[in-house]
Amino acid sequence: MNSPLEVAKETMEGFEAAYLGSAKKIPEHNALIFTIKNNRISLLIGGGSGHEPLWGGFIGNGFADAVVCGDVFAAPGPEAILDTIKAADNGFGVVIVHCNYAGDNMNFNLAASMAAEEGIETRTIRVWDDIATGSRFEQEGRRGLVGSIYVFKVAAAAIEKGLSISEVERVTCEARDHVRTLAVAIKPGSIPATGKPTFELSDDEIEIGMGSHGEAGVKRQKIVSADELAEQMLDLLVDDHQLMPNDEVAIMINNLGASTFMELAIVNRKVLALLDEKKIIINRVDIGTFLTTQEMAGFSITIFKLNKNLSSLLNMPASSLCMKI
Structure with a gap:
């Protein structure tokens, strides 16, 4: 800068x-x-x-x-x-x-x-x-x-x-009222003006529920595999959303800043497989970098529960610098 x-x-x-x-x-x-x-x-x-x-x-x-x-x-x-x-x-x-x-x-x-x-x-x-x-x-x-x-x-x-x-x-x-998100931090972000980390996190730890400004999450734990972490997070989201078989959803896998598309794709693979097991219908998937904090490694999962009208509105053609539908 x-x-x-x-x-x-x-x-x-x-x-x-x-x-x-x-x-x-x-x-x-x-x-x-x-x-x-x-x-x-x-x-x-x-x-x-x-x-x-x-x-x-x-x-x-x-x-x-x-x-x-x-x-x-x-x-x-x-x-x-x-x-x-x-x-x-x-x-x-x-x-x-x-x-x-x-x-x-x-x-x-x-x-x-x-x-x-x-x-x-x-x-x-x-x-x-x-x-x-x-x-x-x-x-x-x-x-x-x-x-x-x-x-x-x-x-x-x-x-x-x-x-x-x-x-x-x-x-x-x-x-x-139909949107739910949960994030996990693997590495802290930093404040551009000072370069200081927004929070402290050991190399072998992750924090589920970490806020984008470094606010405390709901659970700090040792690092687990991508599949296990995706399942933990999805279970919390599905429970909060009270999702049922045949519900229709859009999914967003977001890079918090320093993660790679490869990592996001691996998470997405597991998330969609778990939703398929639960017989939840996938209407749309967005994977990429949408909301970040400088240098923060991690990702978030968003579930948007759809009905016919919301699906129609979400999927109307649109174009911006950072997303096209």
Whole structure:
């Protein structure tokens, strides 16, 4: 990197350059606006920097229209969010999707209130897919993770179909409540500004449920085989989701930062075999790097339980820098 203090800004400038003129950075903010379509609702996503390609890699046709980010591991400020809302709005309102963290909740809610005072209608949906935090009966206390991508993909498709802002909010919340994620860390991540690890982990240990900022997980244990680890994690996800035979799901295997596609493929092989044994129908599989922390080795598994409508919305064609459907 260049200066640690410029990481978030230069990252967003890099995303802007990669979109080859289809996205423009908002001056003074770590925010991008994709080519806004007239006569419809706009979709805004955002959160802290440091988890790329989330958030900046997921604007485009069939994905979000705008993105706003804070500094590394920090929520964007309310003024930055408000300016992005105003830039994205074309008179039909703005749907906002972000992860469930205290700073994000406070700042996005404040910005939405400020936008309302200026006559802009907004709907804000928090994503809480991390099953390592809170029981399935207390989902509002859970963190948001990479499952947010499936949630805002559904929101974008609902907007493309011409649903009202209330209906877009309803179906986005439905998608949010059907997504579950669990992560495992094999090696700690680091903080770009200092280079220091986000947590300590022995070479022979892993931590299941580790958060993307280094938050404690639910279980620290000795390293086991990929198959055994995948089975442990999938059992927790299936139980939390209360999945039954003939349920239909989308699966995401996400690299937390320093793992390889080879490792992800090995995990995916076991996950899909276990789901097949349980007679759970696989609708879609996404394997890759979607939400990361610098230098963190490990992966997450996301299960999105589908119905006919959610399946249709998820699989509507879409294209962004970092995912195509």
